[in-house]
Amino acid sequence: MPQPLATKPVSLKDLWESRPAVPTAATFDAAIFESLPPPAQRYLSWAIAPDTPLASAVRLQMHGTIKLGNQWHRFSGEEVIRWQRGMVWRATTWMQGLPILGADRLVDGGGEMRWKLLGLLPIVQASGEDVARSEAGRAQGEAVWLPSVLCQPEITWTALNDVQVQADFTAFGEPAHLTLTLDDRGAIQQVALPRWGNPEGGDYHYGTFGVVAEASGTFEGYTIPTRIRAGWFFGSDRFEREGEFFRCTIDRARYR
Incomplete structure (x- = not known):
């Protein structure tokens, strides 16, 4: 059961500086993953350079546009993902x-x-179990900005075809079923997953959430999507018409 946040919320800086739950000094070695399905091997070799330290956190600087109502508005932002602890x-x-x-x-x-x-x-103030579960889905999808966590032994990889692979795992208290669509190099083209939410404004339920990756970049040994479009109803006509609500460019990524 999700717990309420403390009266003083954990700041982005505090989350970034907190210690990982399981410290590791490991570095990436593609040979360790030779038993994985070929698409998973291609993705990990594309995403992580040899001998890169396997990070447990990423700090991102970004800008873009977000859809509020029927209008797109520009934004600038910063995010920290500390795996298995949370995100801000x-x-x-x-x-x-x-x-x-x-x-x-x-x-x-x-x-x-x-x-x-x-x-x-105050414009928006929301909390509780449904919000926590929805944010958990968001953080799970954003694992592609912290590819090292997809090297963990508890990840189960299944090849769906030559260009799609599914990663199954549990993170932030929720099961995750992440489907990656890749090109021949292993570069991410799309990410899709079931996510808890209420995109139509009614009761919360699982819906298909997805990301289109339009560009990539490399930071500190990690290659990640750097220009994305994201939203609900992924894989249907509704994504373009009403589901897409977030477009961003990653300007910088730091790992620890």
Whole structure:
């Protein structure tokens, strides 16, 4: 059961500086994964350079646009993912020239969204089990920004065909079924997964969430999607019409 966040939420900086749950000094060696299905081997070899230390956290700087209602608004943001502990995404967007500041959090099982106009007037405040489960799905999908966690022995890989592979695992208290669509090199083209949410505004339920990767870049030995489009109803016409709500470019990634 997700736990409520503390009165003072864990900050992005605090999460970044916290110690990993299981410290490791391992580095990436593709030979260890020779028993995996070929698409999984191609992906990991594309995503992680030989001898790269296997990180448990990533810190991302990004910019892009986010859809609020029927309007797209620019944003700039920063995110930390600390695997199995949580994530914090802090951003600023603008509506009619006025800044909206806030954060989405999933830390130690508690999830929340807090957004304020001018940093003072509440616009969105939500928390509870449904929010935590939805944020868990988001963090699971964002494992492709922290590819080292997909090297863990508890990941089960299944080749669906020559260009698609599914990673099954549990993270942040929720089962994950991540389907990666790859090119011939192993580069990510798309990511899809069942995610808990309420994109139609009613009761929460599992829906298909997905990402289109339009560019990639390499940071500290990790190659990750750096320009993406994301949203609900992935794989259907509704994704383009109404499901897509997030477009971003990764400007920098740091690992530890």
